[in-house]
Amino acid sequence: MSEVLTKGKLAKEAAAKLVAKTTEEKNNALSIIAEQLQKETPYILKENEKDIENGKANGLSDALIDRLLLNEERINGMIESLRQLIYLQDPVGEVLESWTRPNGLQIEKVRVPLGVVGMIYEARPNVTIDASSLCLKTGNAVLLRGSSSALHSNMAIVKVIREALEKANFPADSVQLLEDTSRETAAEMFKLNDYLDVLIPRGGKNLIKTVVENSSVPVLETGAGNCHVFIDESADKKMAIDITVNAKTQRPSVCNAAETLLIHENWNKEYIRELIEKLEEKNVELRVDQALYNEFPHLKLATEEDWETEYLDYTMAVKLVSNVDEAIEHINRYGTNHSEAIITENAANVEKFFKLVDSAALYHNASTRFTDGFEFGFGAEIGISTQKLHARGPMGLPALTSTKYIIKGSGQIRE
Amino acid sequence: MSEVLTKGKLAKEAAAKLVAKTTEEKNNALSIIAEQLQKETPYILKENEKDIENGKANGLSDALIDRLLLNEERINGMIESLRQLIYLQDPVGEVLESWTRPNGLQIEKVRVPLGVVGMIYEARPNVTIDASSLCLKTGNAVLLRGSSSALHSNMAIVKVIREALEKANFPADSVQLLEDTSRETAAEMFKLNDYLDVLIPRGGKNLIKTVVENSSVPVLETGAGNCHVFIDESADKKMAIDITVNAKTQRPSVCNAAETLLIHENWNKEYIRELIEKLEEKNVELRVDQALYNEFPHLKLATEEDWETEYLDYTMAVKLVSNVDEAIEHINRYGTNHSEAIITENAANVEKFFKLVDSAALYHNASTRFTDGFEFGFGAEIGISTQKLHARGPMGLPALTSTKYIIKGSGQIRE
Numbered sequence: 152m153s154e155v156l157t158k159g160k161l162a163k164e165a166a167a168k169l170v171a172k173t174t175e176e177k178n179n180a181l182s183i184i185a186e187q188l189q190k191e192t193p194y195i196l197k198e199n200e201k202d203i204e205n206g207k208a209n210g211l212s213d214a215l216i217d218r219l220l221l222n223e224e225r226i227n228g229m230i231e232s233l234r235q236l237i238y239l240q241d242p243v244g245e246v247l248e249s250w251t252r253p254n255g256l257q258i259e260k261v262r263v264p265l266g267v268v269g270m271i272y273e274a275r276p277n278v279t280i281d282a283s284s285l286c287l288k289t290g291n292a293v294l295l296r297g298s299s300s301a302l303h304s305n306m307a308i309v310k311v312i313r314e315a316l317e318k319a320n321f322p323a324d325s326v327q328l329l330e331d332t333s334r335e336t337a338a339e340m341f342k343l344n345d346y347l348d349v350l351i352p353r354g355g356k357n358l359i360k361t362v363v364e365n366s367s368v369p370v371l372e373t374g375a376g377n378c379h380v381f382i383d384e385s386a387d388k389k390m391a392i393d394i395t396v397n398a399k400t401q402r403p404s405v406c407n408a409a410e411t412l413l414i415h416e417n418w419n420k421e422y423i424r425e426l427i428e429k430l431e432e433k434n435v436e437l438r439v440d441q442a443l444y445n446e447f448p449h450l451k452l453a454t455e456e457d458w459e460t461e462y463l464d465y466t467m468a469v470k471l472v473s474n475v476d477e478a479i480e481h482i483n484r485y486g487t488n489h490s491e492a493i494i495t496e497n498a499a500n501v502e503k504f505f506k507l508v509d510s511a512a513l514y515h516n517a518s519t520r521f522t523d524g525f526e527f528g529f530g531a532e533i534g535i536s537t538q539k540l541h542a543r544g545p546m547g548l549p550a551l552t553s554t555k556y557i558i559k560g561s562g563q564i565r566e
Numbered sequence: 567m568s569e570v571l572t573k574g575k576l577a578k579e580a581a582a583k584l585v586a587k588t589t590e591e592k593n594n595a596l597s598i599i600a601e602q603l604q605k606e607t608p609y610i611l612k613e614n615e616k617d618i619e620n621g622k623a624n625g626l627s628d629a630l631i632d633r634l635l636l637n638e639e640r641i642n643g644m645i646e647s648l649r650q651l652i653y654l655q656d657p658v659g660e661v662l663e664s665w666t667r668p669n670g671l672q673i674e675k676v677r678v679p680l681g682v683v684g685m686i687y688e689a690r691p692n693v694t695i696d697a698s699s700l701c702l703k704t705g706n707a708v709l710l711r712g713s714s715s716a717l718h719s720n721m722a723i724v725k726v727i728r729e730a731l732e733k734a735n736f737p738a739d740s741v742q743l744l745e746d747t748s749r750e751t752a753a754e755m756f757k758l759n760d761y762l763d764v765l766i767p768r769g770g771k772n773l774i775k776t777v778v779e780n781s782s783v784p785v786l787e788t789g790a791g792n793c794h795v796f797i798d799e800s801a802d803k804k805m806a807i808d809i810t811v812n813a814k815t816q817r818p819s820v821c822n823a824a825e826t827l828l829i830h831e832n833w834n835k836e837y838i839r840e841l842i843e844k845l846e847e848k849n850v851e852l853r854v855d856q857a858l859y860n861e862f863p864h865l866k867l868a869t870e871e872d873w874e875t876e877y878l879d880y881t882m883a884v885k886l887v888s889n890v891d892e893a894i895e896h897i898n899r900y901g902t903n904h905s906e907a908i909i910t911e912n913a914a915n916v917e918k919f920f921k922l923v924d925s926a927a928l929y930h931n932a933s934t935r936f937t938d939g940f941e942f943g944f945g946a947e948i949g950i951s952t953q954k955l956h957a958r959g960p961m962g963l964p965a966l967t968s969t970k971y972i973i974k975g976s977g978q979i980r981e
Contacts, residue, residue: 167898170922252943256932265954266924344778348954363759364782369955390977397979483582505972507585509681517671517975526980527971528667539680539763539968540784541956553954556942557920560932562805564812565941 155339158294158327159346162267165322166292170264172321174241180319181284185233187315188280191307192226198307199276206300218274219301229280232531236288239530242549243290257559262552264290266348269340271296271362273354276304282351283312283326285533289551292325294347296340299332306330341366348553353534356461371541371550373534376406376489377461378519381478381504383495384415388422390516391494392429397518398492400433404463406535407490407512407522411458411468413478416442430467440470458485475500479507486510489537490519511537511544570754573709573742574761577682580737581707585679587736589656595734596699600648602730603695606722607641613722614691621715633689634716644695647946651703654945657964658705672974677967679705681763684755686711686777688769691719697766698727698741700948704966707740709762711755714747721745756781763968768949771876786956786965788949791821791904792876793934796893796919798910799830803837805931806909807844812933813907815848819878821950822905822927822937826873826883828893831857845882855885873900890915894922901925904952905934926952926959 172180188195199221206216242262249259268291270282279295286293297305305328313323329336340350344367351371352362359374380398382391398409414423427447430437438453457468458481472478475493482491492514493504501515512522522545524532529547536542542550587595603610614636621631657677664674683706685697694710701708712720720743728738744751755765759782766786767777774789795813797806813824829838842862845852853868872883873896887893890908897906907929908919916930927937937960939947944962951957957965 167922167924170924250943252941256936258942263924342779364757367779367781369784369953371955387977393977393979401980507582509582509585509678510970512971512973514973515975517973517978518980520980521671521973521978522971526667527673528665538784540786543968544971553958555925556927556937556959558927558929558932558936560930562802562808563932563936564808565816565933565935 153339154329154331155336155343156346158324158329159267159343161324162292162294162327163346165324166264166266168322169287169290169292169325172290174243176319176321177241177288177290178237180287180316180321181233181237183319184284184312184315185230187311187318188226188230188233188308191311192223195226195304195307195311196221196223198303201303202301209300211300215274215300219276219304221276221304225277229277232281233284236284236531239288239548241288242552247554254563255561256563259557260554261557262549263555265551265553267292267294267346268551269294269296269343269347269350269368271337271340271350271352271354271358273298273358274301276301276308278353279305279308279328280312282353283309285531285548285551287321287325289548291551292327294327294329294340296329296332296336302330302332337361338365341368344368351534369541370538371534371536371546372538373536374406375461375487375537376408376535377411377459377485377487378407378409378489379411379413379478379482379486379491380409380519381413381472381475381482381491381493382415382418383475383478383493383497383500384417385496386415386418386494387496388419388425391418391422392426394492394494394516394518395426396429396433398520399430399435399467400465401518401520403465405520406461407519408463409467409492409519410460410462411470411485413470413472413481415475415478416471416473420446434465436466438466438468442471443469461487475503479504482508482510487537489535490514490522492517492519511535568754569744569746570751570758571761573739573744574682574758576739577707577709577742578761580739581679581681583737584702584705584707584740587705589658591734591736592656592703592705593652595702595731595736596648596652598734599699599727599730600645602726602733603641603645603648603723606726607638610641610719610722610726611636611638613718616718617716624715626715630689630715634691634719636691636719640692644692647696648699651699651946654703654963656703657967662969669978670976671978674972675969676972677964678970680966680968682707682709682761683966684709684711684758684762684765684783686752686755686765686767686769686773688713688773689716691716691723693768694720694723694743695727697768698724700946700963700966702736702740704963706966707742709742709744709755711744711747711751717745717747752776753780756783759783766949784956785953786949786951786961787953788951789821790876790902790952791823791950792826792874792900792902793822793824793904794826794828794893794897794901794906795824795934796828796887796890796897796906796908797830797833798890798893798908798912798915799832800911801830801833801909802911803834803840806833806837807841809907809909809931809933810841811844811848813935814845814850814882815880816933816935818880820935821876822934823878824882824907824934825875825877826885826900828885828887828896830893831886831888835861849880851881853881853883857886858884876902890918894919897923897925902952904950905929905937907932907934926950
């Protein structure tokens with residue numbers, strides 16, 4: 152039997168035991184994992200060094216090496232997240248609805264774990280501890296498939312977690328890592344419907360695309376964010392400039408950073424000039440439509456492709472629109488339904504924007520950068536869903552749960 | 567451009583207009599559809615006759631012909647369902663949660679339509695009107711692909727719906743039917759991620775399996791129900807017999823009918839004898855395990871396959887178990903996570919059963935036949951989900967919605 156199939160079965164068996172664990176037992180397990188990570192930090196760092204050496208030998212970029220790198224500070228960060236997770240409310244067992252039918256049947260809708268979560272992710276070893284702890288808190292078993300470049304680090308972290316699980320009297324197979332990181336194991340996971348309840352890809356656009364296109368296991372899609380800021384005719388100058396600069400430059404490499412700026416054609420030309428200057432001061436390359444190009448010929452002319460691009464960099468496409476309707480149409484056409492902001496003093500336009508833009512998070516007079524589980528106050532984040540089924544936008548712990556109906560009767564039969 | 571792609575694009579455009587419709591406007595459209603169906607009944611019946619004639623010429627079974635057949639009574643039934651749908655609460659616009667962050671951002675989680683729903687279904691033309699009206703009520707556009715055997719009926723119904731939509735000032739493309747019902751159009755729908763937000767298969771096991779295995783569009787899986795009744799040691803005789811007979815024979819062809827009976831080995835032997843007699847009186851063929859076979863040698867001996875089979879017929883597998891744990895293990899191993907009942911007077915066993923059996927609906931002292939949107943009081947049913955993402959168990963109107971976050975600020979930027 153293949154590694155994927157063997158571990159898939161073991162995960163399902165572990166999941167069947169995890170549903171019986173109380174919140175206290177789960178929190179205790181998380182606490183023991185935190186202690187073991189502390190104690191085993193030297194071992195994990197030693198194993199991480201192997202990945203770093205291999206990475207350098209294989210010519211990985213400095214940025215990738217940095218993503219791979221663990222040090223005491225980063226491990227302490229993981230431990231700190233674990234300890235915070237203990238204080239978060241356990242969604243499992245929550246009664247979401249309850250009612251009694253005329254025939255006396257009492258129906259309750261109760262939150263339960265999903266079962267087995269499959270994670271396919273790239274480089275960063277912190278996802279290993281993140282995913283494992285979030286799944287444990289919600290009573291799920293997890294089957295992890297990281298990248299080969301982080302294999303030593305991942306194996307070390309999972310070894311430490313599994314030892315902690317045994318100490319906590321939890322099935323060690325609640326957390327498993329695939330040691331074979333070939334394409335074949337990913338392909339096998341895509342079809343593992345008998346053992347996986349959901350597959351969550353974490354990583355670049357291509358990884359996510361491959362998973363979505365090939366998985367018959369239900370997928371929680373996260374990722375792409377071609378986010379927009381629309382400055383309406385009535386927008387306050389300072390607010391518009393501050394929010395646009397923040398949405399673009401506060402951290403350009405993340406999915407909730409703005410990529411395209413739409414400006415109402417009647418917005419004050421001097422304001423536009425000032426906004427452009429502020430963005431240029433921050434080293435943002437602007438790619439503008441013909442109308443703006445005529446006005447500001449030192450800028451680059453945008454192509455059709457620019458409207459579709461998630462730059463994740465100091466680049467921004469800019470276009471004049473004649474009204475809020477054109478802005479909405481542009482966003483729904485070129486966007487990725489992630490996060491969009493309207494800057495305006497016009498209440499009717501806000502309402503229209505909120506109603507008609509088909510995105511996970513819509514902002515009035517605030518930066519798109521707030522689309523984030525922590526900024527929303529969830530205390531944890533599984534990712535930001537860009538699909539419409541199950542969960543949309545920032546996902547907290549409840550996104551890792553399902554529900555069941557519990558019905559109490561006294562002999563009812565159907566006529 | 568192919569029919570699927572063309573209609574997919576038109577559906578997405580229609581969906582963008584549907585989100586702006588109020589509950590009153592949607593109810594008005596449903597009411598006009600009901601009127602038009604009434605008026606056009608002779609036309610629909612004439613078109614249905616063509617399908618019936620073709621069906622007979624192609625040698626369809628009487629049961630299939632009956633599923634295809636429309637008559638005045640059945641059309642009146644559809645119209646009645648439509649009128650009831652008007653009175654159901656519109657889930658769209660409902661604020662599910664709202665809170666304010668320390669930085670003053672006001673966040674609301676609001677229900678919105680899914681967008682475009684793809685339906686792939688078999689014979690029954692009533693699904694055409696059912697799916698269309700449920701989607702319209704929830705503000706979704708729908709792309710329908712019925713079976714070739716019902717093509718004339720489906721085309722006629724969709725024509726009538728589209729005429730009604732135009733009268734109601736709705737985009738006619740809110741409801742579209744694929745006229746090409748070849749395998750290729752289904753395959754094209756499976757990959758139509760740019761235009762479909764969800765794909766719902768309705769029909770037999772093979773149809774659903776094909777969709778789940780091949781679709782990269784998120785699927786709402788409905789269907790298979792290998793449901794169990796477990797009679798515990800302490801079960802009341804009359805209750806156990808009534809519920810088992812009801813769960814098996816009240817309507818054996820549906821997914822929430824019981825297929826396997828598990829009996830605690832210490833349950834009174836005379837009760838078992840009486841239960842077997844009652845089931846035999848109803849013409850149920852019993853396939854029993856070795857222990858029961860020794861006791862009742864006139865019955866058939868079950869094979870491993872019987873534990874996995876959804877008979878959808880007057881057949882039932884029966885097995886003795888030594889305790890509730892063995893019953894739970896059997897159900898989780900062989901079941902399809904649909905609906906299961908425990909008959910017992912032992913509260914601890916109920917709790918264990920509710921916690922450890924991994925199914926959408928769990929019953930204490932009631933028949934599994936109640937797993938149904940109408941019996942649950944939802945007033946409508948999209949289907950019964952057997953997956954764990956998005957919706958599980960009977961699905962009412964909210965299963966056809968997603969959510970978005972609406973965030974109101976006053977210039978907030980991220981530090």
